[in-house]
Amino acid sequence: MLDSEVLLTIKLHQQIFVDPKRIRLLREIAKSGSISQAAKNAKVSYKSAWDHLEAMNSLSPIPLLARNTGGKNGGGTTLTNYAKRLLKLYDLLEQTQHKAFSILQDEQVPLDSQLSATARFSLQSSARNQFFGTVKSLKQESNHCAVEIQLPLLDQPITAFITPQSALRLQLVLGKEVMLMIKAPWIKLFAKKPQKSCNVFHALLSSANQQPNTKEIILTLGKGLQCFASIENTVKIQKNDQLFCYIDPEQIVLLTM
Structure with missing residues (x-):
């Protein structure tokens, strides 16, 4: 140091x-x-x-x-x-x-993004999945605001459901940079593509780590985006399996500056 x-x-x-x-x-x-x-x-x-x-x-x-x-x-x-x-x-x-x-020495941290850089040295969270993207669209629905966020390594946007009050407090507008936090147990895996309206991604199982009661796995989505998931030990999967993952829009936490 x-x-x-x-x-x-x-x-x-x-x-x-x-x-x-x-x-x-x-x-x-x-x-x-x-x-x-x-x-x-x-x-x-x-x-x-x-x-x-x-x-x-x-x-x-x-x-x-x-x-x-x-x-x-x-x-x-x-x-x-x-x-x-x-x-x-x-x-x-x-x-x-x-x-x-x-x-400065960590070349994985982009210094052209204030949110990304600040989050790396200021925030500590139990959520293992922390992604950065920009707001692509905002849609006011019956009881929530659907926020579409484009991540650099994903071909399709990821959608988060938040309250209209939260969207106003975060001052969300098109093109604004946001951070997404998703806990590993919130990512659900399927052998076949589930019938969901959004947030279904093709996933390659990159690795699996056996824990006492669960398996901690690493998935590769899109063009190389890695994310962590946690599943029960009884689920039979192995490295290089082709799967689908689903992320509940209501289980995504958004942060911004």
């Missing part, structure tokens, strides 16, 4: 709002409740600390510091809730940057 350092700078109005040095200063203020002590801990002069704080406050839409006067400890300086949230956001952005850089 690469020993990398990714430094994050945020600008507002074309001027530096926060950078690693300013973030450290805010963190030290949060710990000590004192600008002078924070400057010492951050190894900057008091004047430099004030200059940084003034620059941030002049750009910030909400004040970052709150002064406490009097009291048992003689007052001090604390962070506003906005500044505390800023520190948390900065931490999240740093983590995201490091994870994003980590996928």
